[in-house]
Every structure is written in C-alpha cells, then in structure tokens.
Amino acid sequence: MTHRSPVDLLVLHAVRLNGFASTAAVAARFGLDTEQTHEDLLDAQAYGRVSRSSFADLTGWSLTELGRRHNEAELRDELDRTGAHGTVAAVHEQFGPLNARALQIFTAWQLEPDRAPETVHQLSDLADRLRDLERPLAERLSRFAGYHDRFAAALARAEPRWITGVEVDSCHKVWFELHEDLVATLGITR
Amino acid sequence: MTVVPLVDAGPECGGKAHALAVLMRAGLPVPDGFVVVGPTDPEEIVGRLRGTAVAVRSSGLAEDSAAASFAGQLETVLGARGPAEVLAAVRRCAASAGTDRARGYRAHLGLADEADVPVIVQELIPADRAGALFTRDPRTGADAVVVNASWGLGESVVSGVVVPDEVVVSAAGVRVVVGSKQTRLDLRAQGLVRTPVPAPDRNRPCLAPDEVDRLVALGRRCAEVASRPQDVEWAIDGDRIWLLQSRPITAFGPPLATGVPSGSGRATGPARLVRSVDEFARVRPGDVLVCRATDPTWTPLFRLVAAVVTESGGVLSHAAIVAREFGIPAVVGADRAMVDLTDGAPVTVDGIAGTVTAGSHR
Numbered sequence: 001m002t003h004r005s006p007v008d009l010l011v012l013h014a015v016r017l018n019g020f021a022s023t024a025a026v027a028a029r030f031g032l033d034t035e036q037t038h039e040d041l042l043d044a045q046a047y048g049r050v051s052r053s054s055f056a057d058l059t060g061w062s063l064t065e066l067g068r069r070h071n072e073a074e075l076r077d078e079l080d081r082t083g084a085h086g087t088v089a090a091v092h093e094q095f096g097p098l099n100a101r102a103l104q105i106f107t108a109w110q111l112e113p114d115r116a117p118e119t120v121h122q123l124s125d126l127a128d129r130l131r132d133l134e135r136p137l138a139e140r141l142s143r144f145a146g147y148h149d150r151f152a153a154a155l156a157r158a159e160p161r162w163i164t165g166v167e168v169d170s171c172h173k174v175w176f177e178l179h180e181d182l183v184a185t186l187g188i189t190r
Numbered sequence: 191m192t193v194v195p196l197v198d199a200g201p202e203c204g205g206k207a208h209a210l211a212v213l214m215r216a217g218l219p220v221p222d223g224f225v226v227v228g229p230t231d232p233e234e235i236v237g238r239l240r241g242t243a244v245a246v247r248s249s250g251l252a253e254d255s256a257a258a259s260f261a262g263q264l265e266t267v268l269g270a271r272g273p274a275e276v277l278a279a280v281r282r283c284a285a286s287a288g289t290d291r292a293r294g295y296r297a298h299l300g301l302a303d304e305a306d307v308p309v310i311v312q313e314l315i316p317a318d319r320a321g322a323l324f325t326r327d328p329r330t331g332a333d334a335v336v337v338n339a340s341w342g343l344g345e346s347v348v349s350g351v352v353v354p355d356e357v358v359v360s361a362a363g364v365r366v367v368v369g370s371k372q373t374r375l376d377l378r379a380q381g382l383v384r385t386p387v388p389a390p391d392r393n394r395p396c397l398a399p400d401e402v403d404r405l406v407a408l409g410r411r412c413a414e415v416a417s418r419p420q421d422v423e424w425a426i427d428g429d430r431i432w433l434l435q436s437r438p439i440t441a442f443g444p445p446l447a448t449g450v451p452s453g454s455g456r457a458t459g460p461a462r463l464v465r466s467v468d469e470f471a472r473v474r475p476g477d478v479l480v481c482r483a484t485d486p487t488w489t490p491l492f493r494l495v496a497a498v499v500t501e502s503g504g505v506l507s508h509a510a511i512v513a514r515e516f517g518i519p520a521v522v523g524a525d526r527a528m529v530d531l532t533d534g535a536p537v538t539v540d541g542i543a544g545t546v547t548a549g550s551h552r
Contacts, residue, residue, distance in 0.1 A: 016487075017486065019485065019486030019487035019488065019489060019490065020486075020487060020489075020490040051467070053470055053471055058490055058493070060490070062467045062470070062487055064467065064468055065467070065468055100506065103507060103508070103511070104506055107506050107511060110511065110515075111349070112351065112373070112384070114383075114384040115384075164511055164514075164515055165515060166489060166492070166512055166515045172508075176486060176508045177486060179508070180485050180486050183485075189483075
C-alpha cells in the first residue's frame with residue numbers, strides 16, 4: 001500500500017524541490033489547495049523554516065537552513081515508518097549511472113544541435129528508464145508519482161526549451177528534480 | 191553612407207570591426223568584408239556580395255571593451271550564401287542586441303541598452319584547421335604563446351564542443367598536448383556540416399611545427415599592433431593563415447581557482463561567496479556567484495549573475511547545463527573556490543579556459 005505523505009511535509013518538500021517558488025508553484029507541485037498552502041507557508045515562515053525573498057524580478061519561497069534540516073528530518077522519519085528505505089536506496093543506486101547518461105544527453109543537446117534527432121531518441125529511451133525507476137518508489141510513497149509523465153509531456157512538446165530550458169517544466173528540470181528528491185529523501189549529499 | 195569597407199571601420203562600427211580594421215591596416219591577413227551600420231538599403235548590401243559564403247557577426251559597441259566580454263552573447267551566422275540568406279543574417283545580427291539573452295546579459299551587468307548593433311559581413315574562410323591563440327598564458331600570466339587548434343571551422347574550439355590540441359610556445363621550448371578533437375564543422379556545398387573526425391586524425395596534432403611558428407609570429411604582431419597581449423581567433427585554409435578576431439586578454443596571473451570550463455565567454459564581477467539560501471539577498475546583478483553545489487535552490491540566482499563558480503560538479507553537471515541555458519560562463523568543480531576566493535573582490539571567470547583570475551578587464 002502506498003503511503004500518502006502529510007500536507008505539511010509536502011508543502012515544505014515542494015519548496016525544497018522547486019528551490020525557489022511562488023505560492024502557486026509550491027501548491028501545484030503536489031496538487032494542494034493554493035489558499036491552504038499559503039497559510040501553511042506563513043506558518044512555516046513563523047517557525048523560520050521558509051523565507052520569502054525577492055531578487056531581480058522574482059519573488060518566491062525558499063527553505064532556510066533550519067527548514068532544510070526540518071524537511072530532511074521529516075523525510076527520514078517517513079522512510080523509517082514506512083520501511084521504504086531499502087526501496088529508495090536501491091533506486092538511487094540505479095539512478096547513478098542513468099544520471100551520468102542523462103547529463104551526457106542534455107549536454108549533447110546543448111552543444112551539438114546537429115545531432116538533435118539522435119538526442120531526442122536517446123531522451124525517449126531515458127523516459128522509459130525513468131518509468132521503471134518511478135514505479136517502485138511510487139508504490140511505497142505516493143509523492144514520488146509523476147516524474148515520468150512530466151518528462152514524457154515535456155519531450156512530446158518537441159520544442160528546444162522543453163528539453164533543457166529553465167523557465168518551463170523541461171526534461172532537464174524534471175530529471176534534476178528527481179535527483180534532488182532522491183538525495184533529500186535519503187539525507188545524503190550529491 | 192551606412193555600409194563601411196571593413197578596412198575603414200572606426201570605433202562607430204563596434205569593437206570587433208574596429209579591431210579587425212586596425213589589423214588590416216597593419217597589413218595582417220584579415221578576410222575582407224564590410225560593416226553595416228544602422229538602417230541600410232538592402233541593395234547596398236547585395237551589391238557588395240561576391241557569391242561566396244560569408245560569416246555575419248554582430249559588432250556590439252560595448253562588446254569586447256566593457257566590463258564583460260560578450261562572447262557568445264551576440265549573434266553570429268556562419269555560411270550565409272546569396273542575397274536572401276545574407277540579408278536575413280544581417281537583420282538577425284543587427285537585432286541581436288534586442289534579444290532577451292543579450293538584453294538580459296547587459297541588464298545583469300548594468301550596461302546601457304543598445305538599440306541596433308553594427309554588423310560585420312566577411313568572407314567565410316573554409317578552414318581546414320582553426321582555433322584560438324593567446325599571446326600570453328592567460329592561466330599563469332607567463333610569457334608564452336598558447337595555441338588551441340582543431341579540425342575544420344573555429345566554431346568547434348570557440349564554442350567548447352571539442353577538446354582542442356594545445357601548443358605552448360615559450361623560452362623553454364614547445365609543448366604539445368593532443369586533444370580529443372572528436373568532431374569538425376565544415377563548409378560544404380549544402381551548407382555547414384558537422385562530422386566525426388576519423389580516429390587517426392583525433393590522435394595526432396593538427397598543426398605542423400612550421401604552422402605553429404607562423405601562428406606565433408602573427409599573434410605577436412597582433413599584440414604589437416594593439417600594444418597589449420591578445421586573444422586571437424585564426425583559421426588555416428590550404429597554405430594561408432587568416433586572423434578572424436583579436437581582442438585584449440582580459441585577465442592574467444595565476445588563477446585563483448581552476449575547474450572544468452562550462453558555457454562560453456568570459457565575464458567579470460565581484461565574487462559573491464554564498465554558503466546557503468539565507469545569504470541569497472546579498473547577491474546583486476552582475477556578481478560572480480561562488481558556491482559549493484548547485485541544487486535547484488540555486489538556479490534562480492543564475493538569472494541574475496554574470497558568471498558562476500561551483501566547487502562540485504564536472505563538465506556534465508546540472509550547473510553546467512543551467513549556466514549554458516542562461517548563456518553565462520561557468521567554472522564547475524573548482525574544488526577550493528570557497529577558500530581561495532575573497533567575497534567582494536573583482537574576478538574574471540573564463541568559461542573556455544576554466545579559470546577564475548583576479549581583477550577586471552582592460
């Protein structure tokens with residue numbers, strides 16, 4: 001049976017995965033109610049776990065150091081309680097070599113535009129592997145669901161910015177986020 | 191008159207064109223061409239074409255002279271042929287100051303906006319070998335000429351697609367390090383074509399010793415003409431060596447930090463050492479972000495900064511990929527950067543050499 005994470009964990013974790021995000025983006029990450037998320041973020045801010053800052057033309061939420069530690073402690077407790085540590089660690093092990101491959105493909109995409117058709121083919125193979133990585137994770141913890149669908153949707157856009165762009169939910173952004181999710185969940189450094 | 195022969199180009203034609211004109215007037219081998227300044231009657235451009243493929247480049251007024259090198263920031267179109275293609279390329283390059291990328295970059299650095307950029311149209315040299323040379327070692331400041339060379343057009347070296355051969359010529363002699371030179375870009379009848387370099391050619395130096403001598407002599411002439419050390423792009427077609435660009439080397443001395451080069455170009459700004467998200471508010475537009483790692487938290491800062499230096503990561507890293515998306519230079523895997531760099535001190539990040547050096551341009 002898959003475990004559904006509590007909302008306060010999801011709110012904080014969405015900030016972690018987004019890095020720096022608006023209230024709407026934090027809520028959207030796990031399909032939470034925006035107004036409730038806003039309240040939860042204000043609570044987390046009162047506890048010193050998130051901060052709201054502006055730079056350039058951006059305003060958003062990010063985790064404070066304290067919030068980062070709190071997020072990792074919650075994730076650790078969740079892994080212990082659900083007994084999912086073995087599953088996540090095993091997936092992270094498989095992720096290592098695939099990540100090296102993925103970074104190679106994204107870099108080739110940026111530097112060798114002439115090979116684009118070949119790169120797109122490699123990305124679609126990578127999408128298949130991502131589905132295999134996600135399945136056991138999502139069977140234990142529902143919050144891991146969705147990476148493959150987002151990746152495949154970005155790839156299906158067949159537009160350059162949806163491959164490595166930073167302003168949209170591009171293939172690279174989704175992949176980078178899964179990397180961060182695994183690292184955060186296991187409480188390790190990359 | 192809005193079309194100027196390249197040999198007559200002055201400062202109003204932009205930094206790149208002016209520097210080339212100075213070399214031409216000194217008798218150095220620069221491919222002939224002209225500069226389009228401001229609105230121009232298309233007929234005037236078409237009338238000057240000679241039927242060969244051309245290289246069309248923007249020659250920004252602030253470019254190569256301001257606090258940052260815009261390498262890679264403004265548009266270049268290689269291999270345009272025929273009136274329609276050339277005119278389209280000129281329009282694209284003239285408007286390139288208005289692209290989000292270039293405007294964002296200038297805004298990062300607090301430089302004035304440029305409405306229209308002068309554009310250089312030059313014969314494209316169908317190079318068999320090409321690359322860059324530095325008349326002083328930019329990594330150490332040592333009195334040596336450093337030549338980077340690979341097969342085909344110079345684009346492969348300048349954009350960082352290949353690991354080029356490196357030849358260092360100093361009083362101590364000549365040292366050659368053969369690079370992997372995996373691909374080459376060439377001008378063919380159907381346009382630009384990138385092909386794999388056959389294995390035997392990857393593993394041997396692409397320059398003959400006498401070619402190195404001639405390149406070194408030409409490089410030294412450029413430095414003499416400019417009265418300061420130069421960073422020169424060159425190309426060899428058959429027996430002839432051509433100089434495509436020359437600009438001052440912008441930072442010297444032993445690097446404060448070295449790592450894996452990522453992205454392209456160089457940029458200067460105050461080093462901003464950031465340990466955690468709690469310090470993000472200290473980052474100002476035009477700073478050089480120096481940090482340990484780059485998880486997703488850090489990537490919004492990439493929008494703001496002139497360059498990025500990270501302690502972790504390699505050429506294939508998320509940080510390198512994101513920096514490339516923003517078109518800013520990055521040096522990743524510079525493992526002591528947080529120790530060896532000083533917060534607030536001006537540094538120059540070279541995304542091609544993989545170095546962080548003290549001081550600013552000029």
